Amino acid sequence: MENVTVSYRRRKALDDVSWSIGPGRVGLVGPNGAGKSTLIHCLVGLLRVRSGRIEFANSGASVGFVPQKPELPGQLRVRETIEYCAWLRGVPRKATGALADDVIESFALEEFATSKVRALSGGQRQRVAIAAAVAHRPEVLILDEPTAGLDPTQRLAVRRCIKELDSVDCVLIATHLVEDIEHLCSDVGVLNRGRLEFTGSVDELLARAPAADAGVHGSAFEEAYDAIVNGNS
Numbered sequence: 057m058e059n060v061t062v063s064y065r066r067r068k069a070l071d072d073v074s075w076s077i078g079p080g081r082v083g084l085v086g087p088n089g090a091g092k093s094t095l096i097h098c099l100v101g102l103l104r105v106r107s108g109r110i111e112f113a114n115s116g117a118s119v120g121f122v123p124q125k126p127e128l129p130g131q132l133r134v135r136e137t138i139e140y141c142a143w144l145r146g147v148p149r150k151a152t153g154a155l156a157d158d159v160i161e162s163f164a165l166e167e168f169a170t171s172k173v174r175a176l177s178g179g180q181r182q183r184v185a186i187a188a189a190v191a192h193r194p195e196v197l198i199l200d201e202p203t204a205g206l207d208p209t210q211r212l213a214v215r216r217c218i219k220e221l222d223s224v225d226c227v228l229i230a231t232h233l234v235e236d237i238e239h240l241c242s243d244v245g246v247l248n249r250g251r252l253e254f255t256g257s258v259d260e261l262l263a264r265a266p267a268a269d270a271g272v273h274g275s276a277f278e279e280a281y282d283a284i285v286n287g288n289s
């Protein structure tokens with residue numbers, strides 16, 4: 057993305073953001089209201105970019121998206137849901153079954169495959185939402201807060217699924233949880249008040265942690281993040 061600015065009324069939610077994202081798993085962090093969802097909505101086409109531009113390396117790239125609160129049809133069974141989502145993304149009906157079986161296996165969803173979505177726990181539902189978003193084999197996957205509100209065991213299960221996404225060239229993960237970034241991402245962008253204040257590898261971000269107090273109040277990642285967002289050093 058290049059020089060992307062988005063305003064709601066006159067207030068800038070994204071302010072001249074330029075970022076070359078991926079390949080690999082890339083994190084997007086920032087405080088509440090920093091503009092993370094706005095940036096994601098621009099990438100997936102839910103918001104029209106009127107100032108600046110967004111381009112994918114492969115111009116016909118298919119993009120999968122799991123929003124902050126994925127809405128899945130509760131009355132459908134897990135396998136049907138995944139097939140239905142693949143079909144919605146243009147997969148021919150006769151090919152959806154095999155693709156659903158593939159993701160059900162790689163996400164270890166076999167035991168829920170015939171359960172109705174409304175009977176699933178939050179973590180199970182999130183895994184199904186990710187499986188449904190990748191069944192059509194997109195090159196890019198965008199996840200908005202994929203582990204929010206989950207208990208530690210469910211969080212681990214969701215992270216395991218994200219790590220299984222070998223076929224996806226680039227996964228962008230917006231999250232409040234620094235552990236998600238530490239465990240999943242090689243690169244990270246820090247958004248603050250609409251401005252991209254840091255982009256680089258997780259190691260480069262860690263190098264921003266102030267030496268004093270290291271590890272006393274939080275992890276090195278949290279200290280580095282705080283130094284960037286609040287100028288604390």
Ligand SMILES: Nc1ncnc2c1ncn2[C@@H]1O[C@H](COP(=O)(O)OP(=O)(O)OP(=O)(O)O)[C@@H](O)[C@H]1O
Nearest residue numbers: 064065068069086087088089090091092093094095
């Ligand atoms: N539809 C809208 N109309 C007006 N202002 C909006 C709208 N959507 C977002 N905003 C404002 O734009 C700014 C960025 O919001 P955004 O939701 O992108 O941030 P965020 O980083 O995703 O926040 P959070 O972490 O709380 O989800 C905020 O100040 C928000 O109040």
